[in-house]
Amino acid sequence: MADEEKTETGEGAAAPKKGKLKLIIAVVGFLVVLGAGAGGWFFFMRGHGEEQHAEAPPPKPPAFVDVPDLMVNLAGSPGERVQYLRLKIVLELKEEKQIEAIKPTMPRVTDIFQTYVRxxxxxxxxxxxxxxRLKEELTKRVNAAVAPIQVSAVLFKEVVVQ
Incomplete structure (x- = not known):
């Protein structure tokens, strides 16, 4: 009889331990699912409401300035046929008000372009x-010539080698 009581108490004690283990696993699983849901909301849904209220202003269109046409003879070896280069160039500026600031420096820009292209x-x-390479070099040189003003790009309307 003593053996039967020990067996019953041994089995009785094992049953509550398995029940507690299942309860702990269920609670931990629930907390993991809850944490994953909160993390998903934090990364994907938080901030969508803010985007609707704040709209970026439309970007300003660039301004363009024509450079006087250039026609120069290209450097060649003695005895070769002389070749000419004709360029029609436009400067791209970020703002319209920079056009008036750059116009007084146009003779300097033309001189720098002619000196380089020859x-x-x-x-x-x-x-x-x-x-x-020509476009990049002319952009670098024009930015040095009109120092406080920044030219975005040198654009070619026409490039003819004769």
């Missing part, structure tokens, strides 16, 4: 890579 050889202008 040193080019016809092989320097071959392909799109040559034109891209």
């Amino acid at each position: 040193e080019l050889r016809p092989s320097d202008l071959n392909g799109s890579a040559g034109i891209f």
Whole structure:
């Protein structure tokens, strides 16, 4: 009989431990699901309401300034046929009010462009890579010439090598 009581008490004690373990696992699982839901809301839903109220102002359109047309002879080896380069250039500025500030410096810009372009050889202008290098170099030089004003880009309307 003593053996039967021990067996019953041993089994009785094991049953409540399994019940507590299942309860703990269920509570931890519930907390994990709750935490995942809160994290999902935090990352995906928080801030959607704020975006509707704050609209960015529309960007200002760029301003353009024409540079007087350039026609120069390209540097070549003695005895070669003389080749000419004709350029029609437009400067892209960020704001309309910069146009009036840049107009007095146009003779300086033209001089810098002519000085640089006269040193080019016809092989320097071959392909799109040559034109891209020319554009980048002219942009760098015009920004140095009109220092407080920033020119966004030098745009070509026409490039003719004769």
